[in-house]
Amino acid sequence: MPQPDRQPLRICILAFMFAPFVGGAEIQAEKHARQMLASGHDVLIVTLRHYPHWKTLEMHRGIPVVRVGGLYRHNRRLNIGRSGRLVLDLTVFWKLWQLRQHYDVIHSMQLSSMGAVATLIGQLLNKPVVLSIQSAGPDQQQERLLHTQGATLMTDTLTDRFDDDFLSVATRDWTPGDIALLVQSFPIIGQLWLHFYKRSNAFYQVLSKRCYNYLISNGFKPEQIVHIPNGVDIEQFRPTSIPRDRPERIITCVARLEYPKGVDVLLHAWGRMMRETPAWPEHVQPRLRIIGEGIFRPHLERMIAELHIQESVELLGRRLDIVELLQQSWGFVLPSRWEGMPNALLEAMACGLPSLATRVSGSEDIIQHEINGLLVEPEQPVEMARALRHMIEDSALALKLGQAARQTIVSNYRIESVAERCLHLYHRLLPQQACITPLTLQETRE
Numbered sequence: 001m002p003q004p005d006r007q008p009l010r011i012c013i014l015a016f017m018f019a020p021f022v023g024g025a026e027i028q029a030e031k032h033a034r035q036m037l038a039s040g041h042d043v044l045i046v047t048l049r050h051y052p053h054w055k056t057l058e059m060h061r062g063i064p065v066v067r068v069g070g071l072y073r074h075n076r077r078l079n080i081g082r083s084g085r086l087v088l089d090l091t092v093f094w095k096l097w098q099l100r101q102h103y104d105v106i107h108s109m110q111l112s113s114m115g116a117v118a119t120l121i122g123q124l125l126n127k128p129v130v131l132s133i134q135s136a137g138p139d140q141q142q143e144r145l146l147h148t149q150g151a152t153l154m155t156d157t158l159t160d161r162f163d164d165d166f167l168s169v170a171t172r173d174w175t176p177g178d179i180a181l182l183v184q185s186f187p188i189i190g191q192l193w194l195h196f197y198k199r200s201n202a203f204y205q206v207l208s209k210r211c212y213n214y215l216i217s218n219g220f221k222p223e224q225i226v227h228i229p230n231g232v233d234i235e236q237f238r239p240t241s242i243p244r245d246r247p248e249r250i251i252t253c254v255a256r257l258e259y260p261k262g263v264d265v266l267l268h269a270w271g272r273m274m275r276e277t278p279a280w281p282e283h284v285q286p287r288l289r290i291i292g293e294g295i296f297r298p299h300l301e302r303m304i305a306e307l308h309i310q311e312s313v314e315l316l317g318r319r320l321d322i323v324e325l326l327q328q329s330w331g332f333v334l335p336s337r338w339e340g341m342p343n344a345l346l347e348a349m350a351c352g353l354p355s356l357a358t359r360v361s362g363s364e365d366i367i368q369h370e371i372n373g374l375l376v377e378p379e380q381p382v383e384m385a386r387a388l389r390h391m392i393e394d395s396a397l398a399l400k401l402g403q404a405a406r407q408t409i410v411s412n413y414r415i416e417s418v419a420e421r422c423l424h425l426y427h428r429l430l431p432q433q434a435c436i437t438p439l440t441l442q443e444t445r446e
Helices: 024-038 082-098 113-125 140-149 178-185 187-199 209-217 263-276 297-306 322-327 343-350 381-393 395-412 415-429
Strands: 010-015 042-048 057-060 063-068 105-108 129-133 203-206 225-227 248-254 285-291 313-317 331-334 355-358 374-376
Touching (some): 010 082, 024 343, 042 082, 203 415, 263 297, 343 355, 381 395
Parallel strands (some): 010 105, 129 203, 331 355
16 A cells, blocks of 8 residues: 555556566566555556557556557558657557546656657656666677677587578677667667657666666766666565475576577586586486577577487476476576566575576676575586586585575565655656546546
8 A cells, every 4th residue: 555645646657568478578567567556556558559459458467558559560560660660659659648647657668769759748748757777788898799790699519510590690689778779770760769868857767787887878867867676576486395305406497589598508508517417416317497488499499409408408488387387496597698687587586596697787786696696607608507517416505595595585676665666766756746536447548
C-alpha cells in the first residue's frame, strides 16, 4: 500500500515490446508494473501492436495493456524500420496525448524514438518522464574491434569444417549500447532525438555503474541520472531443501542465443573443462543446461557436436519453469560479452546458487569475486573453464558462494526496495498537484 503521506500514483510504463515477447526489458516492465500495483498504485502498459491480430486493449494477468499499431509488412508484422518509424512515433504520440488525463508519470523502458516521443509529451504536459538505460553495450576496445574486424562466433579449438559464413555475425545481430542503437537505427533523426534527450527535463535510470559512466561520457547531465538496479522477487526465487550432494552437478545458463550473451564462449569453455579434466570423481557428474532461444541455435548445436560434448550439454529452449530448473541446479553461469543488469543472474543468486559471470556491466556490480560469486573476463574460455571446474569440484566453495549470493540479493536487490526507490524518484519529480481519478481499461478507448 502507498505510504500515508503519499498519494497513489498513475504510472504509464512505455515498452517497445511486452508479453508475449520475453527479454530483459520486457521482464523488467512486467515486474515493475506488478510491484507498483501491489503497492497500491495504478499502472498502464503502453506498447506496440506487433501483429494486426493482437488486441489493441487487453488485461495481461491483471495489468491493463494498450497496444499501438502502425504500418504492417507483407508478413503481417509491424514495420519498425526506417520506413515505418515516423508513422509509429506519431501514433504513439497521439495515444499518449489521448491518455494524458490518466497518468501522472511516464516511465519508458528504453532510450528509443518512442522514449523521445514520451519525453516530448512530458515537456508539453509538465509531467515527469523517466527512461531506463538497458545497456551500455560493448566497451571501447570491443566496439573498436567489432567495427574494424566485424563480429564472429568464437572458433577457439574448432576445426576448419566451420566456414567463415557460418560463424560470421551480421551487424544487425549484435546489439550496441542504447545510445549507439538509437543513432545507428535512424542516423539523422536519431541524432536529433539524442540532442533533444540531453536538453530535456527527463531523468535517466541507470542499472549499473558502467551505464552511468556511459551516459556521462555521451554528454548527459549527471544531476539527471539516478542509479536504480533491477530487482528480484526473493519469495519466488529462493533456495529449496533439495539435497545438493547428488552426483549430477547441473550448471545452468539462462540466456538468449544471441551474440552479446556469449553462449558460444561458454561451449568452448565447457569443452575445454571436460577434455582437460583427467577423471572426474565418481560423485561428480557435470552437466550444462542452456535455457533460451535465439537465432544462433543451429550454430550452437553444430558447435556442441564438433566439440563432442553432446552427452553433457542440453539446449532446453524457452522454458516457463525457470524457478524449478534453477532450484535443481548446482550452479549458474552467464558468459556475456556485454550486459546492462542481467535479471537471470539476480534470479540465480536469489536461489542461493554459486554463480560465475563475466566482468561486464551489471554482473560486476552484483558479484564480488570469490566472496559471493566468481568473475572472469569476457571471451576468455580458458579462464572460464578453470573457474567452472573450481565451482563444480569444490563443494565448500560452492556452498559459501551460494549463501553469500542469497544474502546479497536479500540485502540489495529485493524488488520491493528497488520499486520504493523508483517511487521516491517519481514523487520527487511530480509537480505539487493532486492526482486525477484512476484509469480504467475502457477509458483508454477514448
